Amino acid sequence: MAKKPEVFLVVDGCIQEGKTIYVKGKEYTPPNAxxxxxxxxxxxxxxxxxxxxxxxxxxxxxxxxxxxxxxPPANSDLLNQQDE
Incomplete structure (x- = not known):
């Protein structure tokens, strides 16, 4: 059975992996030890x-x-506010 990867928390700065950005306070699992x-x-x-x-x-x-x-409130949708 595979070992479950350890989860970390970003405590300073941010980490970018491709298009994903992990900021302070978010969970992050590094790709390798x-x-x-x-x-x-x-x-x-x-x-x-x-x-x-x-x-x-x-x-x-x-x-x-x-x-x-x-x-935003539900009625703030610009498409629903168009004049007919």
Whole structure:
């Protein structure tokens, strides 16, 4: 049975893989152990169960959403507002 890949949390900066960008606070699974080790040493990622990652997740959970990040109201669709 294959070993399940370890999940990490981005704790500083961001990581780009192709078109996907992982920002601070998002889960990230490196493609290989060598890259994971390099990113952990650099302080970019931390194991999800580490104290650093847990503190970041708690801080994100207690932070209210920033103004302007809420979805627009249902009636804001420009296609539905066209004059006939």
């Amino acid at each position: 060598e890259l994971a080790e390099q990113l952990v040493k650099a302080g970019t990622i931390a194991p999800i169960r580490s104290a650093t990652a847990q503190a970041l997740m708690r801080a994100d959970a207690s932070t209210p959403a920033a103004p302007g990040t809420q979805p």
